[in-house]
Amino acid sequence: MRHLLAIIALLGAVSLGSPAWAEEKAGGAPAVTATAPAAAVSAAEAAPAAAAPAAVPNRGDNAWVMLSAALVILMSIPGLALFYGGLVRAKNMLSVLMQVFVTFSLISVLWVVFGYSVAFTEGGSFLGTLDKLFLKGLTVDSVVATFSKGVVISEYAYVIFQGAFAAITCGLIVGAFAERAKFSAILVFMVLWFTFSYLPMAHMVWYWAGPDAYVDAAAGEAAGKTAGFLFQKGALDFAGGTVVHINAAVAGLIGAYLTGKRVGYGRESMAPHSLTFTMIGASLLWFGWFGFNAGSALEANGGAALAMVNTWVATACAAMSWMLAEWLIKGKPSMLGAASGAVAGLVAITPAAGFVGVMGAIAIGLLAGIICLWGVNGLKSMLGADDSLDVFGVHGVGGILGSILTGIFCAPSLGGTGVYDYVANKVGDYDMTTQLISQLWGVGTVVVWSGVVSLVAYKLVDMFIGLRVPEEEEREGLDITSHGESAYHH
DSSP: OHHHHHHHHHHHHHHHTSHHHHHHHTTOSOOOOTTSOHHHHHHHHHSOOOOOOOOOOOHHHHHHHHHHHHHHHHIIIIIIHHHHHHHSOGGGHHHHHHHHHHHHHHHHHHIIIIIHHHHSSSOSSSOOOSTTGGGTTOOTTOEEEOSSTTOEEEHHHHHHHHHHHHHHHHHHHGGGGTTTBOHHHHHHHHHHHIIIIIHHHHHHHHOOOOGGGOSSHHHHHHHHTTSOHHHHHTOOOSSOIIIIIIHHHHHHHHHHHHHOOOTTTTTSOOOOSOHHHHHHHHHHHHHHHHHHHHGGGOSSSHHHHHHHHHHHHHHHHHHHHHHHHHHHHHSSOOHHHHHHHHHHHHHHHTTTTTTSOHHHHHHHHHHHHHHHHHIIIIIHHHHTOOOTTOHIIIIIHHHHHHHHHHHHHTSGGGTOOOOEETTTTEEOOOOHHHHHHHHHHHHHHHHHHHHHHHHHHHHHHHHHTOSBOOHHHHHHOHHHHHHSOOSOOO
16 A cells, blocks of 8 residues: 555656646646557647647627617717707708718618728828728638737628718718709719818728737837837727717718718708707617617627716716706706707717726716807808708818817826737836827827818719709708609698
């Protein structure tokens, strides 16, 4: 018995001293047992390490991104359509619904044909390539990176999520020249603007190689050079302050100038025909915006939850601040003011949603309500454009405000997340001045880029089609004259 115990003790000592045991404790390959044949041990030691398994999408992350895409689609149809439709006169209700609905459909098709490829493939600093035309090469096993190392989602889910962003961005523009633009002119303009403004901006701001490329300083530097122009500049835009809101708002403002003022503008009443529809539309926008902002985390994690809370509270703050300011100025709080304030808050928090803390979101929301109220009154008068549904006053002013404030409230000292350093695998040191300069790069670039593209596109459309319906058709209303239908039968 003593001999048997001695043998067991000797074998245990050999086993504890083996490199295989140390490797197992360190999380490596399973240890080779002490009773394995020597030849087997030698073969195992000589074999090359097995390749790391390919990352597999987490079903929860996939489900969240697909649900978020559906919520963004809800924002366009029916959310944006009803919000805009309620703001126009009854004779133009159907025309606005058509413009938003068909624009959404058109851009959805163009997105899968060439849009996704141009925006989200590695090319230059301003554009991707045509390697994924018609989503060529994508399969059910194709994946894309998120914002965590080793974490991916299905590429098809990412395609529809980003496609929904593109579609609503183009839909936002129609509010600026509502009630007087030709339907055919709108569609042709959308094709041109989507191709030459939206896609380059999406690539400039959001395209990068993904976190797994940043394994060390040299690799990180090389990966950074393949990113979009504004990503390289360090501009932060969590969910579309520049790409979506400022981009669309500038296009809308240029369109309002070039299309001209509505017949009777400033002399006849052009009050919204149904604030009921507008309130329903604003509520659907708020609901869908949780997918817009929280979905942009690309994972069902704490970052998405932070973006969701910020979207909720900033919007509520903006609705309150707009309403209260209007109450003080005009003597009565209005439904239109509360709904407009909510949309202003949604716009302003969009670039900041995943980067700021709750106190930052509250500040952004309160400021957005007041400043965008000025945008649709004082600034609108200064600009002198008939921006029918205040696209620039809300989306332009709110987008610029939110983009700049992101650079302030992202600071960890103010409750923000800071900017993650994927090489060091930690939050980096935050320099507010440097970040504000990066944010101004983003704002300035999109204003100039969208302005130039929009001006050229409108001029081309006006030259070959004409931007505006004849005066008699405008007076009768676009529902009947452009579509041969009427939203209402009284």
